[in-house]
Amino acid sequence: MIKNKDTGENDDTNLSLGANAAGVNMRSAPSLSKQKQTRMHSTYTDKPSIDEWSPLLKIIARDRDRKAFARLFDHFAPKIKSYGMMLKSQHTSAQMAEELVQDVMIKVWLKAHCFDSEKASAGTWIFTIARNCRTDFIRKANRINTSLTADDLWPMAEEEEPFTSLHQRRIEKNIHSAVAQLPAEQADVLKRIYIEGKSHSEVSAATGLPLGTVKSRVRLAVSKLRTLL
Amino acid sequence: MSHFHPDIHWLTEYAAGNLSMSQALCISVHLSFCPKCRKEVEQLNSLGGMMLSRPQAMNDATEQPQSELEISDSLRSHMLDLISNETLPNVPAELAVETSANDEPSNTAVELPDCLDKLIPNGTEKLDWKNLGSAVSVARLAAGDTEREVALHKIKAGGRVSNHDHKGREVTVVLTGSFSDQEGQYLPGDFLIKEPGQAHRPIASEDAECICLSVLDAPVKFTGPIARLINPFLRIRTAAS
Ligand SMILES: [Zn+2]
Numbered sequence: 001m002i003k004n005k006d007t008g009e010n011d012d013t014n015l016s017l018g019a020n021a022a023g024v025n026m027r028s029a030p031s032l033s034k035q036k037q038t039r040m041h042s043t044y045t046d047k048p049s050i051d052e053w054s055p056l057l058k059i060i061a062r063d064r065d066r067k068a069f070a071r072l073f074d075h076f077a078p079k080i081k082s083y084g085m086m087l088k089s090q091h092t093s094a095q096m097a098e099e100l101v102q103d104v105m106i107k108v109w110l111k112a113h114c115f116d117s118e119k120a121s122a123g124t125w126i127f128t129i130a131r132n133c134r135t136d137f138i139r140k141a142n143r144i145n146t147s148l149t150a151d152d153l154w155p156m157a158e159e160e161e162p163f164t165s166l167h168q169r170r171i172e173k174n175i176h177s178a179v180a181q182l183p184a185e186q187a188d189v190l191k192r193i194y195i196e197g198k199s200h201s202e203v204s205a206a207t208g209l210p211l212g213t214v215k216s217r218v219r220l221a222v223s224k225l226r227t228l229l
Numbered sequence: 230m231s232h233f234h235p236d237i238h239w240l241t242e243y244a245a246g247n248l249s250m251s252q253a254l255c256i257s258v259h260l261s262f263c264p265k266c267r268k269e270v271e272q273l274n275s276l277g278g279m280m281l282s283r284p285q286a287m288n289d290a291t292e293q294p295q296s297e298l299e300i301s302d303s304l305r306s307h308m309l310d311l312i313s314n315e316t317l318p319n320v321p322a323e324l325a326v327e328t329s330a331n332d333e334p335s336n337t338a339v340e341l342p343d344c345l346d347k348l349i350p351n352g353t354e355k356l357d358w359k360n361l362g363s364a365v366s367v368a369r370l371a372a373g374d375t376e377r378e379v380a381l382h383k384i385k386a387g388g389r390v391s392n393h394d395h396k397g398r399e400v401t402v403v404l405t406g407s408f409s410d411q412e413g414q415y416l417p418g419d420f421l422i423k424e425p426g427q428a429h430r431p432i433a434s435e436d437a438e439c440i441c442l443s444v445l446d447a448p449v450k451f452t453g454p455i456a457r458l459i460n461p462f463l464r465i466r467t468a469a470s
Contacts, residue, residue, distance in 0.1 A: 053282055069312060070305075077300045077308075079281050085297070094297060098304050102311075109312045124278025131246035131277070139250065139373065146250065146373025147347040153253040155343065171272055175279045194280040199247040200238060215238055222237050222273070229272065 051176070053122035054115075061112035069109060072122075076108075077101045080130050083197045087138060096141070103133045121172045127194070128154065134197065171229050178228035186221035189214055231263045231418035240266060244273035251374035251444045254344060255420065258402045258442055261342035262418025341404065345442070348372060353381060353440060364388025364433075370442075378445040384408055384433035394428040397446025406439030408432060 053075070059068045084097030107129050115125050132150035139146070179187065192203045200218065204211040235243075235256055242248045243256040260267050341349060348370045349356060356368035364385045372379035377397075381404070384390060403419045410429040415421060423429060433439040 051282065066309060066312060070309060073305065073308060074300075075284075076281065077305070078298045081298050081300060098301065101300065102304065102308060105308055106311060121275070121278050121282065123282030124275050127277040127281045128274060130281070131244075134246055135250065135253075144250070144373035144375070146371050148250055148254065148344075148372060149347075152344045152347060153250060153257045155257070167268065167271075171275050172278075175272075175275045176283075179276070179279050179283070190276065191280055193241065193245045193247065194277040197245065197247060199242055202247075218241055219237055222241065222276075225272065225276065 051121045054117045057112055057115050057122040061115060073105055076126055079195055080104050082195050083130055084134060086197045100134055100137050104130045174229050178225050182221050182224060186217045189217040190221055233419040233421050234266055235259060235420050240269055241273055244270050244277060249374055251372040251377050251379045254372060255400045255402050255444055257344040258342045259418055259420040365390055380443055382441050382443055384439045386433055386438050387435045388433045390431040392428055392430045395423055395425050397425060399423045400444045402442045404440045404442055406437040407434045408439045
Protein backbone atom coordinates (compact mmCIF):
# COMPACT_ATOMS: atom_id res chain seq x y z
CA MET A 1 0.00 0.00 0.00
CA ILE A 2 1.23 3.40 -0.85
CA LYS A 3 0.98 5.81 1.92
CA ASN A 4 -1.92 8.16 1.69
CA LYS A 5 -0.61 11.52 2.64
CA ASP A 6 -3.82 13.31 2.00
CA THR A 7 -5.81 11.69 4.64
CA GLY A 8 -3.09 12.24 7.16
CA GLU A 9 -3.36 8.60 7.91
CA ASN A 10 -1.56 7.94 11.13
CA ASP A 11 1.32 5.64 11.39
CA ASP A 12 1.56 4.10 14.81
CA THR A 13 5.23 3.41 14.43
CA ASN A 14 6.47 6.84 13.66
CA LEU A 15 3.95 9.49 14.23
CA SER A 16 5.49 9.84 17.60
CA LEU A 17 7.79 11.72 15.77
CA GLY A 18 9.14 13.55 13.98
CA ALA A 19 10.74 16.05 14.63
CA ASN A 20 14.10 16.91 14.98
CA ALA A 21 15.54 18.23 11.96
CA ALA A 22 19.02 17.26 12.17
CA GLY A 23 19.96 14.97 14.90
CA VAL A 24 23.30 16.49 15.49
CA ASN A 25 25.67 13.91 16.71
CA MET A 26 29.13 14.23 18.03
CA ARG A 27 30.71 13.90 14.66
CA SER A 28 29.12 17.11 13.51
CA ALA A 29 30.68 18.99 16.32
CA PRO A 30 33.68 20.46 14.50
CA SER A 31 31.67 22.10 11.78
CA LEU A 32 29.07 23.33 14.23
CA SER A 33 31.52 24.99 16.52
CA LYS A 34 33.00 26.77 13.58
CA GLN A 35 29.61 28.06 12.60
CA LYS A 36 28.88 29.19 16.08
CA GLN A 37 31.36 31.98 15.84
CA THR A 38 29.04 33.76 13.49
CA ARG A 39 25.79 32.26 14.66
CA MET A 40 25.09 33.38 18.13
CA HIS A 41 21.34 33.05 18.16
CA SER A 42 18.93 30.31 17.41
CA THR A 43 18.89 29.11 13.85
CA TYR A 44 15.65 30.85 13.17
CA THR A 45 17.04 34.26 13.88
CA ASP A 46 20.67 33.94 13.00
CA LYS A 47 22.06 34.87 9.64
CA PRO A 48 24.08 32.18 7.96
CA SER A 49 25.50 34.13 5.10
CA ILE A 50 27.74 31.71 3.29
CA ASP A 51 26.79 28.44 1.79
CA GLU A 52 29.61 26.34 3.15
CA TRP A 53 28.42 23.11 1.57
CA SER A 54 28.74 24.05 -2.08
CA PRO A 55 32.53 24.53 -1.99
CA LEU A 56 32.83 21.27 -0.09
CA LEU A 57 30.81 19.43 -2.71
CA LYS A 58 33.02 20.87 -5.44
CA ILE A 59 36.08 19.58 -3.63
CA ILE A 60 34.47 16.16 -3.43
CA ALA A 61 33.84 16.23 -7.16
CA ARG A 62 37.30 17.45 -8.06
CA ASP A 63 39.53 15.59 -5.62
CA ARG A 64 37.32 12.65 -4.62
CA ASP A 65 38.14 13.81 -1.12
CA ARG A 66 36.86 11.33 1.46
CA LYS A 67 37.33 13.66 4.38
CA ALA A 68 35.23 16.29 2.70
CA PHE A 69 32.62 13.64 2.01
CA ALA A 70 32.66 12.55 5.64
CA ARG A 71 31.93 16.12 6.71
CA LEU A 72 29.09 16.41 4.25
CA PHE A 73 27.79 13.05 5.40
CA ASP A 74 27.84 14.03 9.06
CA HIS A 75 25.72 17.07 8.40
CA PHE A 76 23.24 15.72 5.87
CA ALA A 77 22.84 12.07 6.87
CA PRO A 78 20.81 12.71 10.05
CA LYS A 79 18.55 15.11 8.16
CA ILE A 80 18.02 12.65 5.34
CA LYS A 81 17.31 10.02 7.96
CA SER A 82 14.67 12.27 9.43
CA TYR A 83 13.18 12.72 5.97
CA GLY A 84 13.17 8.93 5.56
CA MET A 85 11.52 8.20 8.87
CA MET A 86 8.12 8.55 7.26
CA LEU A 87 8.74 5.55 5.06
CA LYS A 88 6.61 2.55 5.79
CA SER A 89 7.05 -1.11 5.28
CA GLN A 90 7.41 -4.27 7.23
CA HIS A 91 10.88 -3.12 8.22
CA THR A 92 11.19 -0.64 10.97
CA SER A 93 11.19 2.86 9.66
CA ALA A 94 14.62 3.56 11.16
CA GLN A 95 16.16 0.80 9.09
CA MET A 96 14.47 2.02 5.94
CA ALA A 97 15.55 5.54 6.71
CA GLU A 98 19.16 4.42 6.97
CA GLU A 99 18.86 2.63 3.65
CA LEU A 100 17.60 5.87 2.18
CA VAL A 101 20.56 7.72 3.68
CA GLN A 102 22.86 5.25 1.99
CA ASP A 103 21.10 5.55 -1.39
CA VAL A 104 21.19 9.32 -1.29
CA MET A 105 24.76 9.71 -0.10
CA ILE A 106 26.11 7.25 -2.65
CA LYS A 107 24.37 9.22 -5.36
CA VAL A 108 25.88 12.40 -3.99
CA TRP A 109 29.33 10.81 -4.18
CA LEU A 110 28.82 9.39 -7.66
CA LYS A 111 27.12 12.39 -9.17
CA ALA A 112 29.13 15.12 -7.47
CA HIS A 113 30.65 16.06 -10.81
CA CYS A 114 27.16 16.93 -12.08
CA PHE A 115 26.68 19.49 -9.35
CA ASP A 116 26.67 23.00 -10.78
CA SER A 117 26.83 25.75 -8.20
CA GLU A 118 25.66 28.23 -10.81
CA LYS A 119 22.28 26.55 -10.80
CA ALA A 120 21.67 25.53 -7.23
CA SER A 121 23.24 25.36 -3.82
CA ALA A 122 24.61 22.05 -2.58
CA GLY A 123 21.74 21.89 -0.12
CA THR A 124 19.15 22.24 -2.87
CA TRP A 125 20.93 19.73 -5.04
CA ILE A 126 21.11 17.17 -2.24
CA PHE A 127 17.54 17.90 -1.25
CA THR A 128 16.25 17.10 -4.72
CA ILE A 129 18.27 13.88 -4.78
CA ALA A 130 16.86 12.88 -1.40
CA ARG A 131 13.33 13.67 -2.50
CA ASN A 132 13.63 11.65 -5.70
CA CYS A 133 15.31 8.75 -3.92
CA ARG A 134 12.61 8.67 -1.29
CA THR A 135 9.89 8.53 -3.92
CA ASP A 136 11.63 5.70 -5.75
CA PHE A 137 12.27 4.00 -2.44
CA ILE A 138 8.59 4.03 -1.56
CA ARG A 139 7.71 2.82 -5.05
CA LYS A 140 10.11 -0.13 -4.83
CA ALA A 141 9.33 -1.00 -1.23
CA ASN A 142 5.63 -1.17 -2.04
CA ARG A 143 6.23 -2.98 -5.33
CA ILE A 144 4.23 -0.35 -7.09
CA ASN A 145 3.57 -1.36 -10.64
CA THR A 146 4.47 1.55 -12.87
CA SER A 147 7.15 2.57 -15.31
CA LEU A 148 7.23 6.04 -13.77
CA THR A 149 10.25 7.01 -11.74
CA ALA A 150 10.92 10.07 -9.64
CA ASP A 151 13.10 11.54 -12.36
CA ASP A 152 10.07 11.66 -14.65
CA LEU A 153 8.09 13.57 -12.08
CA TRP A 154 10.76 16.07 -11.08
CA PRO A 155 12.80 16.69 -14.17
CA MET A 156 16.17 18.22 -13.44
CA ALA A 157 16.20 21.92 -14.14
CA GLU A 158 19.14 21.50 -16.49
CA GLU A 159 17.37 22.49 -19.66
CA GLU A 160 16.07 25.70 -18.19
CA GLU A 161 16.70 28.88 -20.06
CA PRO A 162 19.60 31.11 -18.95
CA PHE A 163 17.27 33.66 -17.47
CA THR A 164 15.84 31.12 -15.09
CA SER A 165 19.30 30.08 -14.04
CA LEU A 166 20.20 33.67 -13.25
CA HIS A 167 16.99 34.11 -11.36
CA GLN A 168 17.71 30.90 -9.50
CA ARG A 169 21.14 32.07 -8.44
CA ARG A 170 19.65 35.18 -6.93
CA ILE A 171 17.17 33.10 -5.01
CA GLU A 172 19.85 30.77 -3.73
CA LYS A 173 21.90 33.72 -2.56
CA ASN A 174 19.09 35.36 -0.66
CA ILE A 175 17.13 32.48 0.71
CA HIS A 176 19.35 31.93 3.73
CA SER A 177 18.75 35.35 5.13
CA ALA A 178 15.13 35.26 4.03
CA VAL A 179 14.42 32.08 5.96
CA ALA A 180 16.22 33.47 8.97
CA GLN A 181 13.70 36.31 9.05
CA LEU A 182 10.68 34.02 9.24
CA PRO A 183 8.79 33.78 12.51
CA ALA A 184 9.78 30.62 14.38
CA GLU A 185 6.33 29.07 14.09
CA GLN A 186 6.43 29.36 10.30
CA ALA A 187 9.98 28.02 10.06
CA ASP A 188 8.93 25.13 12.27
CA VAL A 189 6.12 24.16 9.90
CA LEU A 190 8.49 24.37 6.93
CA LYS A 191 10.97 22.16 8.73
CA ARG A 192 8.32 19.53 9.31
CA ILE A 193 7.30 19.61 5.68
CA TYR A 194 10.75 19.55 4.16
CA ILE A 195 12.91 17.75 6.69
CA GLU A 196 10.42 15.43 8.26
CA GLY A 197 8.76 14.91 4.88
CA LYS A 198 5.27 15.39 6.23
CA SER A 199 2.25 16.47 4.24
CA HIS A 200 0.22 19.39 5.56
CA SER A 201 -2.26 16.95 7.11
CA GLU A 202 0.51 15.01 8.79
CA VAL A 203 1.96 18.19 10.23
CA SER A 204 -1.47 18.97 11.56
CA ALA A 205 -1.75 15.51 13.12
CA ALA A 206 1.72 15.67 14.66
CA THR A 207 1.42 19.14 16.12
CA GLY A 208 -2.25 19.24 16.97
CA LEU A 209 -2.57 22.44 14.95
CA PRO A 210 -5.70 22.70 12.81
CA LEU A 211 -5.01 22.02 9.13
CA GLY A 212 -6.08 25.57 8.32
CA THR A 213 -3.41 26.93 10.65
CA VAL A 214 -0.73 24.78 9.05
CA LYS A 215 -1.81 25.97 5.63
CA SER A 216 -1.89 29.61 6.59
CA ARG A 217 1.61 29.36 8.06
CA VAL A 218 2.88 27.87 4.84
CA ARG A 219 1.12 30.55 2.84
CA LEU A 220 2.44 33.35 5.03
CA ALA A 221 5.97 31.97 4.98
CA VAL A 222 6.03 31.58 1.22
CA SER A 223 4.60 35.01 0.52
CA LYS A 224 7.06 36.53 2.98
CA LEU A 225 9.90 34.75 1.22
CA ARG A 226 8.62 36.02 -2.10
CA THR A 227 8.93 39.61 -0.95
CA LEU A 228 12.44 38.95 0.36
CA LEU A 229 13.83 37.22 -2.70
CA MET B 230 -0.25 29.97 -21.03
CA SER B 231 -2.27 28.44 -18.29
CA HIS B 232 -4.82 30.33 -16.31
CA PHE B 233 -5.69 27.75 -13.69
CA HIS B 234 -2.76 26.87 -11.46
CA PRO B 235 -2.18 24.53 -8.53
CA ASP B 236 -2.20 26.54 -5.31
CA ILE B 237 0.86 27.12 -3.16
CA HIS B 238 0.05 24.12 -0.97
CA TRP B 239 0.05 21.75 -3.91
CA LEU B 240 3.31 23.21 -5.14
CA THR B 241 4.88 22.98 -1.70
CA GLU B 242 3.81 19.36 -1.25
CA TYR B 243 5.17 18.64 -4.72
CA ALA B 244 8.52 20.29 -4.05
CA ALA B 245 8.82 18.58 -0.68
CA GLY B 246 8.05 15.16 -2.18
CA ASN B 247 4.91 14.65 -0.13
CA LEU B 248 2.41 13.89 -2.90
CA SER B 249 1.60 10.48 -4.31
CA MET B 250 3.25 9.79 -7.66
CA SER B 251 0.02 10.30 -9.59
CA GLN B 252 -0.61 13.65 -7.95
CA ALA B 253 2.98 14.68 -8.57
CA LEU B 254 2.43 13.68 -12.18
CA CYS B 255 -0.43 16.17 -12.49
CA ILE B 256 1.77 18.94 -11.14
CA SER B 257 4.60 17.92 -13.41
CA VAL B 258 2.29 18.08 -16.45
CA HIS B 259 1.13 21.52 -15.42
CA LEU B 260 4.72 22.70 -14.96
CA SER B 261 5.58 21.66 -18.48
CA PHE B 262 3.05 24.27 -19.64
CA CYS B 263 3.59 26.91 -16.97
CA PRO B 264 6.84 28.89 -16.55
CA LYS B 265 5.32 30.83 -13.66
CA CYS B 266 4.77 27.75 -11.51
CA ARG B 267 8.14 26.33 -12.58
CA LYS B 268 9.76 29.37 -11.12
CA GLU B 269 7.70 29.00 -7.98
CA VAL B 270 8.78 25.37 -7.61
CA GLU B 271 12.42 26.36 -8.03
CA GLN B 272 12.03 28.68 -5.09
CA LEU B 273 10.33 25.96 -3.10
CA ASN B 274 13.17 23.58 -3.95
CA SER B 275 15.66 26.15 -2.73
CA LEU B 276 13.67 26.41 0.43
CA GLY B 277 14.05 22.67 0.90
CA GLY B 278 17.77 23.02 0.29
CA MET B 279 17.94 25.75 2.88
CA MET B 280 16.10 23.67 5.45
CA LEU B 281 18.51 20.83 4.75
CA SER B 282 21.64 22.99 4.85
CA ARG B 283 21.14 24.89 8.02
CA PRO B 284 22.55 23.62 11.26
CA GLN B 285 20.11 22.20 13.71
CA ALA B 286 18.84 24.69 16.21
CA MET B 287 19.19 23.40 19.72
CA ASN B 288 15.78 24.78 20.58
CA ASP B 289 13.99 23.07 17.72
CA ALA B 290 10.72 21.55 18.71
CA THR B 291 11.35 17.85 18.90
CA GLU B 292 8.89 15.08 19.51
CA GLN B 293 11.25 12.39 18.44
CA PRO B 294 14.13 11.22 20.57
CA GLN B 295 17.41 12.50 19.25
CA SER B 296 18.78 8.99 19.42
CA GLU B 297 16.44 7.77 16.68
CA LEU B 298 17.99 10.08 14.16
CA GLU B 299 21.56 9.34 15.00
CA ILE B 300 23.45 7.63 12.27
CA SER B 301 24.84 4.31 13.38
CA ASP B 302 28.61 3.94 13.34
CA SER B 303 28.24 0.92 11.14
CA LEU B 304 26.40 2.90 8.48
CA ARG B 305 28.95 5.67 8.57
CA SER B 306 31.93 3.36 8.22
CA HIS B 307 30.09 1.33 5.60
CA MET B 308 29.57 4.48 3.53
CA LEU B 309 33.19 5.51 3.83
CA ASP B 310 34.26 2.01 2.80
CA LEU B 311 31.92 2.10 -0.16
CA ILE B 312 33.27 5.31 -1.58
CA SER B 313 36.85 4.04 -1.22
CA ASN B 314 36.00 1.02 -3.25
CA GLU B 315 37.82 1.32 -6.55
CA THR B 316 35.27 -0.84 -8.30
CA LEU B 317 32.53 1.66 -7.66
CA PRO B 318 31.84 3.12 -11.10
CA ASN B 319 32.01 6.85 -11.47
CA VAL B 320 28.61 7.01 -13.00
CA PRO B 321 26.43 4.02 -12.29
CA ALA B 322 25.13 2.40 -15.46
CA GLU B 323 21.60 2.88 -14.23
CA LEU B 324 22.05 6.65 -14.20
CA ALA B 325 23.69 6.76 -17.58
CA VAL B 326 20.85 4.81 -19.13
CA GLU B 327 18.19 6.95 -17.52
CA THR B 328 19.36 10.07 -19.26
CA SER B 329 19.57 8.57 -22.71
CA ALA B 330 16.33 6.63 -22.49
CA ASN B 331 14.26 9.77 -22.80
CA ASP B 332 15.88 11.04 -25.95
CA GLU B 333 13.87 8.71 -28.13
CA PRO B 334 11.29 10.91 -29.82
CA SER B 335 7.87 9.41 -29.43
CA ASN B 336 5.76 9.18 -32.51
CA THR B 337 2.76 10.82 -30.98
CA ALA B 338 0.56 12.87 -33.21
CA VAL B 339 -0.05 15.07 -30.19
CA GLU B 340 2.96 16.51 -28.41
CA LEU B 341 2.77 15.31 -24.81
CA PRO B 342 4.74 16.51 -21.81
CA ASP B 343 7.88 14.41 -21.26
CA CYS B 344 6.68 13.12 -17.92
CA LEU B 345 3.94 11.17 -19.73
CA ASP B 346 6.31 9.48 -22.19
CA LYS B 347 6.71 6.28 -20.23
CA LEU B 348 3.01 5.89 -19.52
CA ILE B 349 2.08 6.71 -23.11
CA PRO B 350 5.06 5.43 -25.10
CA ASN B 351 3.27 5.09 -28.44
CA GLY B 352 1.05 8.11 -28.44
CA THR B 353 -2.47 8.57 -27.18
CA GLU B 354 -3.99 6.91 -30.25
CA LYS B 355 -2.51 3.57 -29.27
CA LEU B 356 -3.95 3.57 -25.78
CA ASP B 357 -6.73 1.20 -24.85
CA TRP B 358 -9.65 3.61 -25.10
CA LYS B 359 -13.02 2.59 -23.74
CA ASN B 360 -16.11 4.46 -24.82
CA LEU B 361 -18.20 5.95 -22.11
CA GLY B 362 -20.95 6.97 -24.45
CA SER B 363 -20.80 8.74 -27.76
CA ALA B 364 -18.69 11.73 -26.79
CA VAL B 365 -16.29 10.56 -24.12
CA SER B 366 -13.73 7.81 -23.87
CA VAL B 367 -11.28 6.86 -21.18
CA ALA B 368 -7.89 5.16 -21.12
CA ARG B 369 -6.47 4.13 -17.81
CA LEU B 370 -2.79 4.69 -17.13
CA ALA B 371 -0.55 2.50 -15.00
CA ALA B 372 0.70 5.23 -12.73
CA GLY B 373 1.02 2.80 -9.84
CA ASP B 374 -1.45 4.47 -7.54
CA THR B 375 -3.45 1.97 -5.57
CA GLU B 376 -5.65 4.60 -4.05
CA ARG B 377 -6.47 6.68 -7.07
CA GLU B 378 -7.68 6.22 -10.60
CA VAL B 379 -5.30 7.67 -13.13
CA ALA B 380 -6.61 8.03 -16.67
CA LEU B 381 -6.84 10.10 -19.80
CA HIS B 382 -10.27 11.31 -20.77
CA LYS B 383 -11.03 12.28 -24.31
CA ILE B 384 -14.04 14.37 -25.21
CA LYS B 385 -14.97 14.69 -28.87
CA ALA B 386 -15.06 18.17 -30.35
CA GLY B 387 -18.23 19.76 -29.06
CA GLY B 388 -18.94 16.72 -26.87
CA ARG B 389 -20.89 17.08 -23.65
CA VAL B 390 -20.27 15.12 -20.49
CA SER B 391 -23.30 14.49 -18.33
CA ASN B 392 -23.53 16.30 -15.06
CA HIS B 393 -21.58 14.37 -12.49
CA ASP B 394 -20.32 14.63 -8.96
CA HIS B 395 -17.37 12.90 -7.35
CA LYS B 396 -17.13 10.87 -4.18
CA GLY B 397 -13.51 11.79 -4.07
CA ARG B 398 -11.42 14.70 -5.17
CA GLU B 399 -10.68 14.81 -8.88
CA VAL B 400 -7.61 16.56 -10.26
CA THR B 401 -7.66 17.33 -13.97
CA VAL B 402 -4.98 18.76 -16.23
CA VAL B 403 -5.82 19.62 -19.81
CA LEU B 404 -3.37 18.15 -22.33
CA THR B 405 -4.86 19.15 -25.67
CA GLY B 406 -7.92 21.01 -26.86
CA SER B 407 -10.13 22.74 -24.35
CA PHE B 408 -13.33 22.29 -22.42
CA SER B 409 -15.51 24.48 -20.29
CA ASP B 410 -17.90 24.17 -17.41
CA GLN B 411 -19.76 26.68 -15.27
CA GLU B 412 -16.47 27.91 -13.77
CA GLY B 413 -14.67 28.77 -16.95
CA GLN B 414 -12.82 27.55 -19.98
CA TYR B 415 -9.80 25.31 -19.56
CA LEU B 416 -6.91 25.31 -21.98
CA PRO B 417 -3.84 23.05 -22.24
CA GLY B 418 -1.90 23.06 -18.98
CA ASP B 419 -4.83 24.24 -16.88
CA PHE B 420 -5.02 22.48 -13.55
CA LEU B 421 -8.34 22.12 -11.81
CA ILE B 422 -9.65 20.37 -8.77
CA LYS B 423 -13.19 19.29 -8.16
CA GLU B 424 -13.92 18.42 -4.57
CA PRO B 425 -16.73 16.00 -3.69
CA GLY B 426 -19.98 17.92 -4.00
CA GLN B 427 -18.79 20.11 -6.85
CA ALA B 428 -20.83 18.68 -9.68
CA HIS B 429 -19.97 19.89 -13.15
CA ARG B 430 -20.86 19.44 -16.81
CA PRO B 431 -17.81 19.68 -19.03
CA ILE B 432 -18.28 20.59 -22.70
CA ALA B 433 -15.42 20.34 -25.17
CA SER B 434 -14.88 23.23 -27.55
CA GLU B 435 -16.29 22.81 -31.04
CA ASP B 436 -13.02 23.00 -32.93
CA ALA B 437 -11.02 20.12 -31.45
CA GLU B 438 -11.22 17.07 -29.26
CA CYS B 439 -10.04 17.56 -25.72
CA ILE B 440 -7.73 15.18 -23.88
CA CYS B 441 -7.18 15.54 -20.14
CA LEU B 442 -5.19 13.70 -17.51
CA SER B 443 -7.31 13.01 -14.47
CA VAL B 444 -6.57 11.58 -11.07
CA LEU B 445 -9.53 10.61 -8.97
CA ASP B 446 -9.56 9.70 -5.31
CA ALA B 447 -12.70 7.54 -5.53
CA PRO B 448 -15.26 6.66 -8.20
CA VAL B 449 -17.56 9.34 -9.54
CA LYS B 450 -21.26 9.35 -8.81
CA PHE B 451 -23.75 10.78 -11.23
CA THR B 452 -26.31 13.35 -10.37
CA GLY B 453 -28.52 13.33 -13.45
CA PRO B 454 -31.71 11.25 -13.59
CA ILE B 455 -30.44 8.95 -16.32
CA ALA B 456 -27.04 8.66 -14.79
CA ARG B 457 -25.79 5.23 -13.98
CA LEU B 458 -22.43 3.71 -13.43
CA ILE B 459 -21.37 1.51 -16.26
CA ASN B 460 -18.89 -0.10 -13.96
CA PRO B 461 -17.09 1.25 -10.93
CA PHE B 462 -14.14 2.41 -12.98
CA LEU B 463 -15.88 3.83 -16.01
CA ARG B 464 -17.07 6.90 -14.39
CA ILE B 465 -18.46 9.20 -16.96
CA ARG B 466 -21.44 8.72 -19.12
CA THR B 467 -22.31 11.20 -21.78
CA ALA B 468 -25.61 12.81 -22.37
CA ALA B 469 -27.01 12.27 -25.83
CA SER B 470 -24.95 14.55 -27.97
ZN1 LIG C 1 0.97 27.43 -13.17
